[in-house]
Amino acid sequence: MLRPSFPLLHSLLLLWPLQAHAANFSFSYGAATQCDDFQISWTGGTVPFFMTIIPSFGTPKNISIPNSAFTSQQGKYSTTLAYTAQQNLVVALSDASGFGSGGISPVITVGNSKSGNKCNTTDPGVDFTYSTDSALSQCRTYTFNQFSSAVQPITITGFVPGGDSFVLNPPKGSTTFDWIADIASGTSLAFFAVDSRGRQGGTTEFATVGLSDDKTCLDKNSPASVIDAPKSTATSSTGSDSNGNPTNQDSTSSDAGTIAAVIVGVLVSLGVIGSLFWFYLRRRKGNRGLFGGRFRKQEVDLIHVDSNLPPASALNPYPLYQTQTNGAATAYGTAASAHSASQRGSQYTADYNGGQRPEGTVTSWDQSLTSSAARRKAQQAGVSTYQPPARFILHTDIEDDIPPPAEDEVIELPPQYTERRTPSASGSGTHQENTSSTQHTFPPSDADRKGWRQS
Incomplete structure (x- = not known):
């Protein structure tokens, strides 16, 4: 070397x-x-x-x-x-x-050794030192100092990795040098220095130019990266097989990785398409189960009447009112009929609690709506189908409601006597006529009461 x-x-x-x-x-x-x-x-x-x-x-x-x-x-x-x-x-x-x-x-x-060779990797060190303590920012002052041990003048070289380089010449005799960083923010930059005797001062760390609000120093000559920067050819390693034919190991591994990626992509795509097709068939066939069985829904058939329901004639929409069949049906009835209807409602409740279930009541109508399927499911689940009897409150117009007589009021009616004397022969015709013509009305009128008092 x-x-x-x-x-x-x-x-x-x-x-x-x-x-x-x-x-x-x-x-x-x-x-x-x-x-x-x-x-x-x-x-x-x-x-x-x-x-x-x-x-x-x-x-x-x-x-x-x-x-x-x-x-x-x-x-x-x-x-x-x-x-x-x-x-x-x-x-x-x-x-x-x-x-x-x-x-x-x-x-x-630098990557790990492929050959396993050993070498001396110790840095030879520098001959003098210098300092760059200030922040590196666009169009801001960047200071080099503390290079008193160098033989002046020194030369500072700046370079952009993959780009341009430039030279700075600090004046002789000074140990401090200020430079305006005329480089755009985001650019990677480093420096190394040598003195007048060619001695090394070392390289700074690779740094990135920071942001600032000043762009006045930038122009077309500002150092920057270039398009035609040196390129690496280490994308493949060439060897030879037993016959001396060149082989490309990296290319082979790259091809294998590409094939594996394609296979994985195809499998994922097929899985997605299969899932979409399965959901489509499931929706089309009416929500079939995993094993082909259709999901059952409880439905109430309003056309086909359940055999357990009472006949239509037994259904009464007004269970607390008695309907007359002789053509004189009363819609709401009098006070007496309303009172008797309330008694009948109580009687229905009592009969139901006693084990009887009269037809035509609201209770029997409500219970009859439970389908046979629902009852069977309730029996299998051990759930009781009993429902408490319904209670009713009847509201009527006060003008149509005649209050019942007070319980402590007693109306005393005049006595009615029957004449048991034997009629005479001479007056038999007259007495028979008077007896047959005597008529009483109920309740008695005021004239009848007056006549009774006089008698």
């Missing part, structure tokens, strides 16, 4: 102007795994070429690529990736035109 060449990195940064620049050519890279070979390939550019590996919160490594790796405008180079798994880093490819002229990769996360 080639040793990092920090003075070469410093020379590249001096060639790089202040404003942000995109890449002149681009490269692709392979799988990044711990202590395994890391390969890059590119097209175009001008020798010499340099590959810079920049870890987050670590020390960049600048590796010089031999000219023999570039022929016919095609270049390919590999080196051992001496970083631990889960380490975040970016790779920059540079040529004679300056740093990052071949582009800067997006953030790469």
Whole structure:
């Protein structure tokens, strides 16, 4: 492995102007795994070429690529990736035109070793330190300070993973430098610094530019991500079988995963369609049960009369009133008939409680509505079908209601005598005529009472 060449990195940064620049050519890279070979390939550019590996919160490594790796405008180079798994880093490819002229990769996360190789993953450390304690926000001041141990002037390089890079040149003699962050919010950004002797100050952590209400610093030259950023070719790993034919393991596993996903999707779709079809058949066949039996509902047939119901002639819509059949039916009756109806209602209740069930009563009509099926179910469930007798309250118009006589009032009627004397022969005809012509009315009129008093 080639040793990092920090003075070469410093020379590249001096060639790089202040404003942000995109890449002149681009490269692709392979799988990044711990202590395994890391390969890059590119097209175009001008020798010499340099590959810079920049870890987050670590020390960049600048590796010089031999000219023999570039022929016919095609270049390919590999080196051992001496970083631990889960380490975040970016790779920059540079040529004679300056740093990052071949582009800067997006953030790469180092994976576990596939070969099982061992290597030294210890960071070489920095030669001086600096601090960036302020918040990184759009169009706000971002301060670099505490770099007194560096040999001034220092050079600070900012870069956007998968995008542009730019160089900041703090003035000589000062240990503090303020920079206006002319980068849009949401952009990932990091910095690394070197001094005038090419010594390393290390890389900041990959950070995201924060929001602010100021956009005056942004323009078309503001560093940002680019569309043609370097791309990874680690989507497949190529090997060979016993016959020497190349095989693609990742492609095979990807195809198997795709097939499995398709099968699962088809099974789920069939299950949904089957469920919908089953519910449709169930609805169409009238809510059939799980075993084909139709759910039974208790229905009351108003056309076919149950044999247990009383005949129609026994049903009386007014059980407390007696209907006359001689053509002189009384709708509501007099006070006496109402009183007798109340007595009959009491009699019906008493007879029912005694075990009898008179037909034509409301109780018998209500009990007769219980269907035979309901009674059978009640008997099977051990539930009694007994229902308490109904009680009635009759309301009449006060003008039509004649109150009954008081119980303590006694009306004494005059005595009625029968004449038992033997009529005479001479007056038999006259007495017979008077007897046959005598008539009494009930109740007696005032004239009758007056005549009785005089007699």
